[in-house]
Amino acid sequence: xxxxxxxxxxxxxxxxxxxxxSPAEGKSSTEEYIRVVTEGGLPDGFSSAPDQFxxxxxxxDGDRLFTVQTPVGAVECVYIENRADFERFIQIIVHxxxxxxxxxxxxxxxxxxxxxxxxxxxxRLTFMLSGADSFKDSLIIISRGAYSALPAESAGxxxxxxxxxxxxxxxxxxxxxxxxxxxxxxxxxxxWDELLADCVGLLSAFGSYDRALALLFLGIKDGSYIGGxxxxxxxxxxxxxxxxSDVLEKTAYLADMxxxxxxxxxxxxxxxxxxxxxxCIKIEEDxxxxxx
Numbered sequence: 001x002x003x004x005x006x007x008x009x010x011x012x013x014x015x016x017x018x019x020x021x022s023p024a025e026g027k028s029s030t031e032e033y034i035r036v037v038t039e040g041g042l043p044d045g046f047s048s049a050p051d052q053f054x055x056x057x058x059x060x061d062g063d064r065l066f067t068v069q070t071p072v073g074a075v076e077c078v079y080i081e082n083r084a085d086f087e088r089f090i091q092i093i094v095h096x097x098x099x100x101x102x103x104x105x106x107x108x109x110x111x112x113x114x115x116x117x118x119x120x121x122x123x124r125l126t127f128m129l130s131g132a133d134s135f136k137d138s139l140i141i142i143s144r145g146a147y148s149a150l151p152a153e154s155a156g157x158x159x160x161x162x163x164x165x166x167x168x169x170x171x172x173x174x175x176x177x178x179x180x181x182x183x184x185x186x187x188x189x190x191x192w193d194e195l196l197a198d199c200v201g202l203l204s205a206f207g208s209y210d211r212a213l214a215l216l217f218l219g220i221k222d223g224s225y226i227g228g229x230x231x232x233x234x235x236x237x238x239x240x241x242x243x244x245s246d247v248l249e250k251t252a253y254l255a256d257m258x259x260x261x262x263x264x265x266x267x268x269x270x271x272x273x274x275x276x277x278x279x280c281i282k283i284e285e286d287x288x289x290x291x292x
Contacts, residue, residue, distance in 0.1 A: 002066035006059035008078060009085075013054040015118050015137070017043055020054050021097050023088065028096035037096075040117030057085050062144070070175050071277050072182040077140040077171065086143035093141070105149040105229045108142045108170040110177045140174040142167065147201075148217040148229050155213060169201035172276070176200040179277060180284050187288055190233040191243065192250060194218070196287070199254045200280050207269040209258045211251050220244055257283045 003011055013019040017036045020043045027033050035041035043050070053059065062081035067074045080086040087102040094109055114137040120127045127135050146152060147166035152159045176197040181188070198214050215221065219228015225244050231237050261282050263275045271279070 002064060004064050005061045006053060006063070008063040008065045008080075009057050009059050010051075010053050011065060012078065013050065015116050016093065016114070017041075017050065017117070018092055018097060019057075019089075020046075020050055021092065022056055023091040023095075023097050023099040025099060028098055033097055037115065040115075040120060056088060058082050059085065068140075068171065068175055069273065070179050071281065072179050075138055075140055075175060075178050077142060077174075079142045079144070079167070081144045083143060083145065086141070089141060093139075103229075103232055105232065107145055107147060107149070107166070108140065108174050110138070110140045110174040112136075112138045112178070112181065114139055138178060140171070140178065142170045142174070150216055150228075154216065165205045168205040169198070171201075172204035173197040173201040175277075176280055179280060183281060184284060184288065189291070191230070191247065192287065194229065194233055195247065195250050195254060196280065196283060199258065199283075200276060203258065203262070203264075203271050203279070204276055207264050207271060209255055209262075211255050214251050214254070215247065218247055220247060223248065253287075254283065257286065 009019070017040075018033065021027065021033060021036065032044050036043055042048075060081040062079070063085075064079040065076070066079075067076050069075075078089075080089060090102050090106075090109055091098065091100055093114065094111060113133075116135055116137045119135045126132065144163065145166065146155070146162055147169045152162035155162050155165075157165065174197070177193065180193065180196070195214065195218075198217050199209055202209050202214060217228065218230040219226055220230070223244065225241055230243060230247065231240055234240065234243055236242075258279070262271075262279055264271050
């Protein structure tokens with residue numbers, strides 16, 4: 001089960017002292033931030049290792065820290081129930097303590113290469129001799145709420161069911177990013193990556209790929225852009241409608257690949273993790289061959 005409740009933030013703050021800092025404009029270039037993140041130093045006001053709940057976070061009994069097994073190893077996940085806590089966590093960990101606006105349509109994020117100075121302190125000799133990546137963490141950060149900020153009624157579910165499905169879609173969406181970035185290093189195609197990750201998330205939650213729902217996640221309905229996550233992944237936001245045909249083509253391709261290679265269980269309602277990630281890797285390999 002891992003760690004649950006308010007102990008989650010206390011445990012994470014023990015690893016990453018930057019969680020004791022407050023996001024502020026220009027914070028990433030301050031002496032304090034640099035000392036904490038690049039040297040493992042203490043935040044201002046501490047003369048010894050902090051052992052307290054980090055100020056600025058509310059915490060919740062529903063918070064969880066747990067691991068998921070993937071083809072690239074165990075991936076640690078933190079589920080943050082309070083939206084304000086999630087946004088603050090993203091600002092500190094992902095955006096280097098800068099008060100960046102976190103889109104409401106963003107409900108999860110994955111981080112690789114997060115330096116864990118507590119691991120280094122525990123085995124500094126090995127770190128100095130090897131500089132091994134084992135002293136860097138990977139972390140999936142998941143919030144509570146409707147996936148892609150899509151209301152339950154728009155998705156066709158009750159509020160409770162949609163929250164449960166949204167959690168599973170987010171979890172496997174981010175696991176897909178972790179697997180693909182490890183297996184296919186440097187091969188990043190933002191819109192495609194999101195569509196594939198959504199596909200795996202949908203398969204995990206429902207056992208099938210609902211293309212119409214996948215399009216709604218990015219803000220496309222009846223072939224037109226109505227506002228959604230698509231704008232988060234493109235640079236030319238003024239001409240966002242020009243990307244719609246590409247998304248329609250890619251989701252049709254994904255539906256075809258799932259029909260061709262998908263292997264749910266006998267009743268066709270679920271995938272094992274092994275089958276799900278094998279399909280993910282097969283689709284990614286096929287897609288990358290086509291773009292080369």
